Amino acid sequence: MNPPATAAHVVPDQEIPAYVTNEKLRQWVAEVAQLTQPDRIYWCDGSQQEYDRLCNEMVASGMLIRLNQEKRPNSYLARSDPDDVARMEDRTFVCSRNKEDAGPNNNWVAPEEMKATLGRLFTGCMRGRTMYVIPYSMGPLGSHIAHIGVEITDSPYVVASMRIMTRIGRKVLDVLGPDGYFVPCLHSVGMPLAPGQKDVVWPSNKEHKYIVHFPEEKSIWSFGSGYGGNALLGKKCFALRIASIMAKEQGWLAEHMLILGIQPPGGRKHYIAAAFPSACGKTNLAMLIPPPALKGWKVTTIGEDIAWIKPGKDGRLYAINPEAGAFGVAPGTSEATNANCLAALKSNTIFTNVALTPDGDVWWEGLTQTPPRELTDWQGKPWTPDSGRPAAHANARFTVAASQLPSLDPDWENPGGVPISAFLFGGRRTTTVPLVVEASDWTHGVYLAATMASETTAAIVGKVGVVRRDPFAMLPFCGYHFGDYFRHWLNIGRSLEQPPRIFGVNWFRRDGNGKFLWPGFGENMRVLKWIIERCEGRAGAVQTPIGSMPRYEDLEWRGLDSVDRETFSKLTAVDAGLWRDELKDHAELFDKLKSRLPSEMVRQREELERAL
Numbered sequence: 001m002n003p004p005a006t007a008a009h010v011v012p013d014q015e016i017p018a019y020v021t022n023e024k025l026r027q028w029v030a031e032v033a034q035l036t037q038p039d040r041i042y043w044c045d046g047s048q049q050e051y052d053r054l055c056n057e058m059v060a061s062g063m064l065i066r067l068n069q070e071k072r073p074n075s076y077l078a079r080s081d082p083d084d085v086a087r088m089e090d091r092t093f094v095c096s097r098n099k100e101d102a103g104p105n106n107n108w109v110a111p112e113e114m115k116a117t118l119g120r121l122f123t124g125c126m127r128g129r130t131m132y133v134i135p136y137s138m139g140p141l142g143s144h145i146a147h148i149g150v151e152i153t154d155s156p157y158v159v160a161s162m163r164i165m166t167r168i169g170r171k172v173l174d175v176l177g178p179d180g181y182f183v184p185c186l187h188s189v190g191m192p193l194a195p196g197q198k199d200v201v202w203p204s205n206k207e208h209k210y211i212v213h214f215p216e217e218k219s220i221w222s223f224g225s226g227y228g229g230n231a232l233l234g235k236k237c238f239a240l241r242i243a244s245i246m247a248k249e250q251g252w253l254a255e256h257m258l259i260l261g262i263q264p265p266g267g268r269k270h271y272i273a274a275a276f277p278s279a280c281g282k283t284n285l286a287m288l289i290p291p292p293a294l295k296g297w298k299v300t301t302i303g304e305d306i307a308w309i310k311p312g313k314d315g316r317l318y319a320i321n322p323e324a325g326a327f328g329v330a331p332g333t334s335e336a337t338n339a340n341c342l343a344a345l346k347s348n349t350i351f352t353n354v355a356l357t358p359d360g361d362v363w364w365e366g367l368t369q370t371p372p373r374e375l376t377d378w379q380g381k382p383w384t385p386d387s388g389r390p391a392a393h394a395n396a397r398f399t400v401a402a403s404q405l406p407s408l409d410p411d412w413e414n415p416g417g418v419p420i421s422a423f424l425f426g427g428r429r430t431t432t433v434p435l436v437v438e439a440s441d442w443t444h445g446v447y448l449a450a451t452m453a454s455e456t457t458a459a460i461v462g463k464v465g466v467v468r469r470d471p472f473a474m475l476p477f478c479g480y481h482f483g484d485y486f487r488h489w490l491n492i493g494r495s496l497e498q499p500p501r502i503f504g505v506n507w508f509r510r511d512g513n514g515k516f517l518w519p520g521f522g523e524n525m526r527v528l529k530w531i532i533e534r535c536e537g538r539a540g541a542v543q544t545p546i547g548s549m550p551r552y553e554d555l556e557w558r559g560l561d562s563v564d565r566e567t568f569s570k571l572t573a574v575d576a577g578l579w580r581d582e583l584k585d586h587a588e589l590f591d592k593l594k595s596r597l598p599s600e601m602v603r604q605r606e607e608l609e610r611a612l
């Protein structure tokens with residue numbers, strides 16, 4: 001499947017161990033070695049010893065800094081190249097045979113042309129480096145909802161991160177067996193070393209970066225970046241872009257959603273899945289701690305970024321978290337906003353692009369109200385509070401195993417998944433969009449999700465704070481035409497006996513002075529409570545042109561003084577003028593997608609226009 005390498009490079013037989021029985025895998029690894037010409041091939045077994053050894057090697061090479069063993073045991077800090085700090089949407093491609101299949105929501109290049117480019121870039125790109133082979137499972141090993149990938153990478157940071165984020169190693173090869181199916185994921189930082197050349201702390205390719213998906217072949221090629229979703233290919237590349245295509249073909253859903261459990265006092269437990277764009281509060285919501293007034297409500301975490309969801313025999317939807325860890329936004333994480341998460345970060349964590357304290361611990365904006373008097377910033381430069389720049393990068397992140405999370409749900413690895421009662425869709429919207437609204441039925445819910453928008457964040461390279469349509473929070477992640485994706489959602493709903501209810505939420509509405517109207521974080525429990533009570537048919541609501549909303553008296557207000565009736569009416573106001581502008585944007589989106597847009601979406605828009 002690869003273009004031929006220019007120089008013949010012999011891979012000694014013994015470098016592919018006999019226990020690798022999968023012939024396709026043996027062949028692919030040999031082909032990639034021919035092409036990329038690494039000094040060594042290393043097969044990851046997934047053990048703790050292997051992880052510790054790789055981390056020690058990275059400490060020795062300067063790629064990792066070991067943190068204070070007493071304060072932050074077995075934890076490390078990585079500082080990336082300042083040009084390699086986030087996902088790059090303009091360097092991400094879906095190369096389907098037919099351009100129309102990728103849709104206007106993806107960058108497209110003809111597969112042969114892209115293969116030629118990648119063939120040139122990957123030729124000899126691992127010279128002087130080790131090529132690591134990482135067999136991994138997305139989802140609990142052997143679950144009927146799980147799938148296997150194999151990532152080849154020349155970055156030890158990627159190996160260590162993949163061990164936290166997914167299930168890796170020999171046990172995956174056992175499940176794969178001689179003829180099991182896997183998604184081949186090829187990654188290189190794109191910086192070969194000449195003999196004797198000294199490595200840099202964070203190798204990457206300054207000139208060329210490509211994150212490429214081949215939908216028909218179901219393969220991934222990523223070149224030039226070592227950061228996050230560009231390089232940990234199990235996450236966005238496989239579990240969302242390629243998986244969304246598999247899901248459409250096979251009748252399931254792969255979504256940018258957190259999954260959480262909610263149990264009312266003395267009541268039945270529900271699970272909800274919620275889609276928010278990058279850095280818009282999934283991690284926080286997934287680990288929510290209810291405020292004291294709602295203490296009887298129990299919230300547990302299944303996942304915080306991605307959900308794979310399949311229809312069950314009983315006509316309900318069942319979800320698993322395909323990941324085994326979190327790669328979460330550090331800035332803003334504190335005792336007050338996410339105490340569960342902070343507890344998880346006490347040990348065994350890799351931090352990337354946060355600040356370093358003089359005693360070898362970490363810090364980021366928002367961790368404490370008063371910053372330390374001196375720090376080393378994310379670029380390794382001395383920092384004081386009057387430096388006039390952030391100490392941590394706005395997209396600084398932590399990588400931590402789910403098993404360290406105090407709020408983890410006992411069923412988080414249930415191979416059958418957990419039943420979903422409701423879907424939530426939310427973006428960052430300063431105006432227009434109310435705190436919470438319930439769709440009148442599945443089709444209306446699909447419309448609500450399809451037309452959602454959000455202000456962009458530091459999770460992507462580019463301009464921050466620009467409102468853009470981000471259907472289902474999947475704009476950067478849907479591997480095919482959004483029109484087909486909306487139709488797939490409509491079809492799934494029709495096939496269900498008990499489709500989940502669908503809600504829109506917005507924690508980010510602001511007053512005229514730019515202050516958030518809603519306190520957010522743990523207080524979001526008040527909205528979740530109303531949502532669960534709606535699912536159980538016992539909460540009141542008022543009909544509005546855009547859907548059902550709670551009246552003031554339908555929410556629990558005990559213990560919350562900052563939101564009075566007047567603030568609540570600002571939070572839930574539906575301004576007909578602003579909504580008419582909103583509808584123009586919906587029309588613009590639909591126009592872009594019109595060749596494949598389901599007619600139901602157009603009808604929903606017309607109905608909304610009439611209602612307004």
Ligand code: GTP
Nearest residue numbers: 277278279280281282283284329332459507520521
């Ligand atoms: P990805 O990992 O990038 O997919 O994002 P995520 O959705 O998991 O992001 P995360 O939960 O880490 O979002 C972090 C950002 O959202 C920080 O800036 C938080 O301050 C902000 N945030 C989270 N929850 C709330 C909330 O309820 N209200 C407000 N105002 N901000 C919030």
Ligand code: SPV
Nearest residue numbers: 087228229235236278459
């Ligand atoms: C996101 O950007 O939505 C993330 C982080 O979850 S990354 O893995 O870098 O894509």
Ligand code: MN
Nearest residue numbers: 256278279305
């Ligand atoms: Mn994400």
